[in-house]
Amino acid sequence: MSKTVMAKAKIVKGGSFLIEEKKPSEIFTPEDFSEEQRAIAKTTRDFVAGEVYPNRSEIENKNKELLVSLLRKSGELGLLSFDIPEKYEGLGLDKVCSMLVAENLAPAGGSFAVSHGGHTGIGTWPIIYFGTEAQKKHYLPKLATGELLAAYALTEPHSGSDALAAKTRAVLSEDGKHYILNGTKMWITNAGFADVFVTFAKVDGDKFSGFIIEKTFPGVSTGGEEHKMGIRGSSTCTLELNDAKVPVENLLGEIGKGHLIAFNVLNMGRFKLGAGCVGGAKAAMKEAIAYANERHQFNRPISSFGAIKQKLAEMAIRCYGVESAVYRTAGLIDQALEGVDADDNAGILKGIEEYAIECSAMKVYGTEMLDFVADEMVQVYGGYGYSEEYPAAAVYRDSRINRIFEGTNEINRMLIPGMLLKKAMKGELALMQAVKQLMEELLSFPSMDDEEDGVLAEEQKMVRNAKKVVLMVAGSAAQKYMQNISDQQELLMGIADIIMEVYAMESALLRTQKFVEANGEASAELRLEATKVFINDAVDRIEIKARPLLAALVEGDMLRTQIAALKRFTRHTPYNCIQARQRIAAAMTETGKYIF
Amino acid sequence: MKIIVCVKQVPSRDAILRINETSSWIQDRDIAYDVNEPDSYAVEEALKIKEKFGGEVVICSLGPERVQVAIKEGLAKGADRGIHICDPALDNLDALAQARAMAEVIGKEGFDLVFTGLQSDDYGFAQTGVILGELLGVPSATIAMAVEVQDGEKSVRVKRELEAGWFQWYQMPLPASISIQSGLNQPRYATLKGIMNAKKKEIRKVTLSDLSISKDLLVPKQKIERVYFPVKSKKTEIIDGSAKEAAAKLVTKLKQMRAL
Numbered sequence A: 001m002s003k004t005v006m007a008k009a010k011i012v013k014g015g016s017f018l019i020e021e022k023k024p025s026e027i028f029t030p031e032d033f034s035e036e037q038r039a040i041a042k043t044t045r046d047f048v049a050g051e052v053y054p055n056r057s058e059i060e061n062k063n064k065e066l067l068v069s070l071l072r073k074s075g076e077l078g079l080l081s082f083d084i085p086e087k088y089e090g091l092g093l094d095k096v097c098s099m100l101v102a103e104n105l106a107p108a109g110g111s112f113a114v115s116h117g118g119h120t121g122i123g124t125w126p127i128i129y130f131g132t133e134a135q136k137k138h139y140l141p142k143l144a145t146g147e148l149l150a151a152y153a154l155t156e157p158h159s160g161s162d163a164l165a166a167k168t169r170a171v172l173s174e175d176g177k178h179y180i181l182n183g184t185k186m187w188i189t190n191a192g193f194a195d196v197f198v199t200f201a202k203v204d205g206d207k208f209s210g211f212i213i214e215k216t217f218p219g220v221s222t223g224g225e226e227h228k229m230g231i232r233g234s235s236t237c238t239l240e241l242n243d244a245k246v247p248v249e250n251l252l253g254e255i256g257k258g259h260l261i262a263f264n265v266l267n268m269g270r271f272k273l274g275a276g277c278v279g280g281a282k283a284a285m286k287e288a289i290a291y292a293n294e295r296h297q298f299n300r301p302i303s304s305f306g307a308i309k310q311k312l313a314e315m316a317i318r319c320y321g322v323e324s325a326v327y328r329t330a331g332l333i334d335q336a337l338e339g340v341d342a343d344d345n346a347g348i349l350k351g352i353e354e355y356a357i358e359c360s361a362m363k364v365y366g367t368e369m370l371d372f373v374a375d376e377m378v379q380v381y382g383g384y385g386y387s388e389e390y391p392a393a394a395v396y397r398d399s400r401i402n403r404i405f406e407g408t409n410e411i412n413r414m415l416i417p418g419m420l421l422k423k424a425m426k427g428e429l430a431l432m433q434a435v436k437q438l439m440e441e442l443l444s445f446p447s448m449d450d451e452e453d454g455v456l457a458e459e460q461k462m463v464r465n466a467k468k469v470v471l472m473v474a475g476s477a478a479q480k481y482m483q484n485i486s487d488q489q490e491l492l493m494g495i496a497d498i499i500m501e502v503y504a505m506e507s508a509l510l511r512t513q514k515f516v517e518a519n520g521e522a523s524a525e526l527r528l529e530a531t532k533v534f535i536n537d538a539v540d541r542i543e544i545k546a547r548p549l550l551a552a553l554v555e556g557d558m559l560r561t562q563i564a565a566l567k568r569f570t571r572h573t574p575y576n577c578i579q580a581r582q583r584i585a586a587a588m589t590e591t592g593k594y595i596f
Numbered sequence B: 001m002k003i004i005v006c007v008k009q010v011p012s013r014d015a016i017l018r019i020n021e022t023s024s025w026i027q028d029r030d031i032a033y034d035v036n037e038p039d040s041y042a043v044e045e046a047l048k049i050k051e052k053f054g055g056e057v058v059i060c061s062l063g064p065e066r067v068q069v070a071i072k073e074g075l076a077k078g079a080d081r082g083i084h085i086c087d088p089a090l091d092n093l094d095a096l097a098q099a100r101a102m103a104e105v106i107g108k109e110g111f112d113l114v115f116t117g118l119q120s121d122d123y124g125f126a127q128t129g130v131i132l133g134e135l136l137g138v139p140s141a142t143i144a145m146a147v148e149v150q151d152g153e154k155s156v157r158v159k160r161e162l163e164a165g166w167f168q169w170y171q172m173p174l175p176a177s178i179s180i181q182s183g184l185n186q187p188r189y190a191t192l193k194g195i196m197n198a199k200k201k202e203i204r205k206v207t208l209s210d211l212s213i214s215k216d217l218l219v220p221k222q223k224i225e226r227v228y229f230p231v232k233s234k235k236t237e238i239i240d241g242s243a244k245e246a247a248a249k250l251v252t253k254l255k256q257m258r259a260l
Helices: A035-060 A064-076 A095-108 A110-123 A125-130 A133-145 A258-294 A306-337 A345-353 A356-386 A391-403 A409-425 A431-443 A457-487 A489-519 A522-553 A556-570 A577-591 B037-053 B065-077 B095-109 B128-136 B192-198 B243-256
Strands: A150-153 A169-172 A178-189 A196-203 A207-214 A220-222 A236-247 B002-006 B009-011 B033-035 B056-062 B081-085 B113-117 B140-150 B155-161 B167-173 B176-180 B203-206
Touching: A035 A064, A035 A095, A035 A110, A035 B065, A035 B192, A064 A110, A064 A133, A095 A110, A095 A258, A095 A306, A110 A125, A110 A150, A110 A178, A110 A196, A110 A258, A110 A391, A125 A133, A125 A207, A125 A258, A125 A345, A150 A178, A178 A196, A178 A207, A196 A236, A196 A258, A207 A236, A207 A258, A258 A306, A258 A345, A258 A356, A258 A391, A258 A577, A306 A345, A306 A356, A306 A489, A306 A522, A306 A577, A345 A356, A356 A391, A356 A409, A356 A489, A409 A431, A409 A457, A409 A489, A431 A457, A431 A556, A457 A489, A457 A522, A457 A556, A489 A522, A522 A556, A522 A577, B002 B037, B002 B095, B002 B128, B009 B065, B033 B037, B033 B065, B037 B056, B037 B065, B037 B113, B037 B140, B037 B176, B056 B065, B056 B095, B065 B081, B065 B192, B065 B203, B081 B095, B095 B128, B113 B128, B128 B140, B128 B176, B140 B167, B155 B176
Parallel strands: A150 A196, A169 A196, B002 B056, B002 B113, B056 B081, B081 B203, B113 B176, B140 B176
Antiparallel strands: A169 A178, A178 A236, A196 A207, A220 A236, B009 B033, B140 B155, B155 B167
């Protein structure tokens, strides 16, 4: 659906945003949603408002039966089957639709959203993309309705980030009909009620492989519910496999190829989490604005004070950046998957894997944006924010898990430059050529920048220069450490920070430019303000992040040259962000919500 | 049973309303729209009757391009097709003139039942349903809280809401026009499958040139003079005199204000 609103049909290379300049017409934005996509968002919103939100305290009190019945009810509307191909009684919708469902489910509260995502995402995807025809026929129609509920069981007590160090073993039975699995899986979302588990074990102790396990198989049991910091209404238990008898037909994918399932599925989960964070942030803003309008101190609503205005506006500005990047990514994936057959699993996975850099960026940047919003929400509520009687505390607690699951933000940060360099080395991305060109530019006399005009011309230049910072830092890192760069975690994480800022700022820039092209500048006034503030601040953050990285990478004259270049690339006349935030906050307090 | 449900698209409940420059209505720029609330109940009631008796549900809406979204919502919920009466000359007319256009289209279609919402959330005239009944020459019932098709699909029994918790059951022959009150059923959600299927359903577009209404009949007989926000004011008046005199004055004043 999304392709019609994007200019080019050619597949954009993942990570290419760092070395190429994109046009507004090349990206997909929330303003491009089709009527059907908007209607799907509305159904999700209506379902949450009508069925889930009124029950949220009951869900938080661990009413598992209610949670399960609501999941099944969402299945009646198609909210469990959007990713399942039509051939297996699903709807086979595009990724923009999946993202819209994730975004609009978030206001249901973390517990329901995580349970729903655990089933529709990581619980169901492995069977969609790696299952045999028979496995798909057997499981997918029932997962589509919610007759069967699913969970994904990868982590073990001693292997979290290092997932492939799993100890669970699988041995073929003597009659060759079953695999016998032994081990424990930990932190398994939905474990308390799931009927089907996608899990992993090492065949003969060394070949990491995927399995589909049913709760009723002999030797399969679950432990007690964990007492968690947040998402307390979701079910999280261990999965115990004690001589669990798994039919050989339930091997998922090929023996020894479990890592393909584990990592691809997490990859997809990440980009969807970005959309969930956007939805969570919008819901938090709504509550925070309502409270700030209602709460009076010094005979005025606190929303009329500058201190609160700056907070509310900054929530919206950061959300705008993430939202722009999330739907741009969804549009890229849909464009890549256009024309790929629903049964062509390898083709689909290749399409999604292409954007692994963007997916990880959305996970990290989105979850940290939501944490920022949740933290400021508590602050807006003041003392009431610290009370469980008010909504801010739960939002704050629930938000915290996002930085841990689906690959910690640290692991994801390291993946971003890691994957980028891998692509460059494979020759898929002309990164090294761009670095070389930049290094030459650094050593030559700086050219006078041409004055450009047009909407956000200054910001466009700032984005272009920010990309040069990435090239400079990543180039120096690659030069210094070559193949051993993966040991330099501090550097990788710092580079990732800059890359994420660049992706978000360029996405916001292009989205706003596209909006102005379609609607004119007059109706884009506040979007322009938000974009200018976001880019202004992002460039400042980039400068601060890059300095210590350069100091760790180069020294002497080279350091001085690169610091001077950094200054040049991040130089800009500071924008009046305080006034811009005041204007954005005024619109938020008037409308009572996120305004973009 | 062939049921035509008239739906209107109105500003969303949480839309921020601003009065336009001429104070004749609200600014429609940047406003989100929704299906008028009682109209959603009308759609649901029609779908329930169709499920029981079979037949066809047709969604009819008058308005600019954007009202297609309201028609599609009905189609996504299970209605069979849509009719979009779309002509700038028909926008901003009064209920009578718009009902004339709708009556001609609906009359040509043929129907057993015409459902409208009781009133629209924007103008709140509550006229279109009854005017349609009159123009179509069929009996009408308003404020329906229950609709029972009876008598081998030849008549309909309607529960009408009266004042102070009273209800009235009313029987009339088909075809008929009924305006539906909110709350008589539980409107369904549009399913994702329904949304995707709605794309394939027909929405017939009708413009003024397809109709044989003379221009004279489209001159509004009713006009909004001015739209304004109510001014909040507080006035206290002390009534002098003895208790008896003051009480008499108070009664007179209350009568003048029609509070008594």
